[in-house]
Amino acid sequence: MSANTQIKQEITALIDRHDFAKLKKFLEPWQPMDLAPIIADLPVGELAALFRVSPRELAAATFTYMPAESQKKMLYVLTQDQVAALLNALPPDDRTAFLHKLPLDLAMQLLAMLSPGERQVAQSLLAYPEHSVGRMMTLDFVAVRPEWTVRESLDYIREHGYDRETLNIIFVVDEDGHLLDDIRVRRLLLSPLDRPVRELLDGNFTMLSPVDDREKALEIFRKFDRVALPVTDEYRKLIGIVTVDDMLDVASAEATEDIQKLGGSEALDEPYTTIALHKMVKKRASWLVVLFLGELLTATAMSFFEGEIQKAVVLALFVPLVISSGGNAGSQAATLVIRALALGEFRLGDWWRVMRRELAAGLALGLILGTIGFLRIALWAQFSHIYGDHWPLVAVTVGVSLVGVVLWGSLMGSMLPLILKRLGFDPATSSAPFVATLVDVTGLIIYFSVAYAFMHGVLL
């Protein structure tokens, strides 16, 4: 007879004699990791008795060392209060590991027993991705059964509803917890008290999965005007709900993220006023450096035209004007297209429609700016000799370049977000500064090519 068997027999004997005081004393000196393997194969009834008399920390720690099968058995023999105490005493990571071994709906039931603080930790540890529905769902919903009457349901709600997140939507589940329907509480309130819940169902409901992105949830809330949506596991078991008040925060956070990206920075993920300075500099520097490296190409491009500039310095004067006009047009187009994409106003397949619009808009905008540019130079030349004798050539070059650059900027700005999305990136990455940088480089080439075409043999 091994030492372990001896110990087991002693424990069994103490339990049989209901000598819990002595049992308690007997357990006290044990280390959890030593005790676990010894008691693992005791009958569950005895295990439960053992756990009931153990100090809470010992019980919790021992629990974590037990094989998964024994752990599951324990859940069924302990009272709800005992399970709650046990779970709350588990270290978060062990708890997560344990919950992960359970079917999702059982895990959710256990999560609901945790204190709110512990639960939040557990939920984020349950490996739901950041910004997922699983991270924001609450477990405090009210579920009724289809065979109950309206009166029974209202009584149930009166008894159990006090700590639930919302009573505006009542969920209807079968005996295994599968979601059958959700009904607005108004249906209960407006129906005769003796009608069975079954007759109130319209089978019209939308489910979320815990791994859905919060943006998807937002879209559905917006579309269906609901105040709460059910979250179900892969077997359609109800595991939680998401409420609309969280959606207002999501809407705001998503807009912030898009806006910050559009401004040419990584999303800060923290309030501007409280984020640590070095973190903010890091997030801003990464994009600024990328843009800077891109912008270095302008120096390279310019160096190709050094000869032209040497011959006609007047050309250099309009470089900033021409390239930033293209950048501005591009920023506009990119922002409009990115927002329209985010709102689901069109799909990638509609790119040709967008391109046609931007061709027309870009041409119109280019003609407006080109005309102003031409007139400005023509007018100035009447009062000053700054543009030389060949000012008409300068005016035409700047005017025509502006048409080309603005048109090109509008096309780049509108198509880049679509291309990025097609490649699986966030379209908001093609921020205003990003588009402006790209258009700067190409704008230079357009400008000097136009200049060459018009001035060749005269100034160049």
Place this chain on the structure above:
Amino acid sequence: MSANTQIKQEITALIDRHDFAKLKKFLEPWQPMDLAPIIADLPVGELAALFRVSPRELAAATFTYMPAESQKKMLYVLTQDQVAALLNALPPDDRTAFLHKLPLDLAMQLLAMLSPGERQVAQSLLAYPEHSVGRMMTLDFVAVRPEWTVRESLDYIREHGYDRETLNIIFVVDEDGHLLDDIRVRRLLLSPLDRPVRELLDGNFTMLSPVDDREKALEIFRKFDRVALPVTDEYRKLIGIVTVDDMLDVASAEATEDIQKLGGSEALDEPYTTIALHKMVKKRASWLVVLFLGELLTATAMSFFEGEIQKAVVLALFVPLVISSGGNAGSQAATLVIRALALGEFRLGDWWRVMRRELAAGLALGLILGTIGFLRIALWAQFSHIYGDHWPLVAVTVGVSLVGVVLWGSLMGSMLPLILKRLGFDPATSSAPFVATLVDVTGLIIYFSVAYAFMHGVLL
């Protein structure tokens, strides 16, 4: 005896004899504007009888020609159905004029009698400003009285709630319709049935005014996690409610507006895909032209340095690089500050804190870009003679300019939104392109001044 008196006597006689068939025939040939002054001072009882037998259009039209006092009297003697029929038959503008003469809470009660379509028209005509709470409020709420029990309230809701927008929040009003409190329906559901509503009140509620901006409503919803908020008139009478589902649309619309402005365009106010091309071009052109006019200053600034460029063409090569780095840094800072302002993360009074942050961040970012710029030129010069013998001067000029321009861009970008807000403009007006344009002009001055300082006597 005047003709009018004679006609009045005839009508009175017919009503007295209950000869409604003959009365109907007698009224048929009349024009509303002729009939109105004649019957205006009849006793209200007779007026009501007259309206009951008149064809609906005649009654409605006649009503619009009656003095306000008589109109008001009519409301009290007609049945609710008759009032509803009368109101629905009124032309929208006359109806608005009429409603405007009434106390707001009475006007709202009448609005509630209109068909949904007519009501929407009436609500927008009631002169609530665009984007105001008044335009989005609904009149279909449930109000109970404090002296009722929970059971009476639930019975009342069961009877009257079917066509109400939400039953999630129940409003409690006194006999004159003054708002006393709002309670979540859960409080009714969770309370003993014989408890008076008075005992459920916590006096904890927030009211909106119909002239409040929808953005204010959004803020309150976000803060208090409510699903519906009451709208009251200046006497605290409940006139309508706003529900959270509309807020998701408001949040989205407000973000769209901000994003489009940040992209350097007017807010489109219509979806990108469906707005008429000429409208979109107009909204985009206005800002592009403003930016272009600003950008024209770069040509002016450059012309001041024409001599320097002539002497050292190499300077021109780095103009786009230097000024757009400043623009990018400015866009970043502006976007972050505008969003933080929109989210209420700080106030105008905190400008000094923001400025200190941007001083530090701008300096750090400038040093990073300046170093890269310096190294790029130094490295290139080892392999190419493009920057001439004085490449170290060029490298130092570009590096130092970058520090100055990026720092300056960050400061401008962060302070401009605050200045705009202080002057009463929308901070989002200081869009990325707007800041970039401003920084372009000043960036040129910084760049050439630095160049002059370092190259004076050598290259310049």
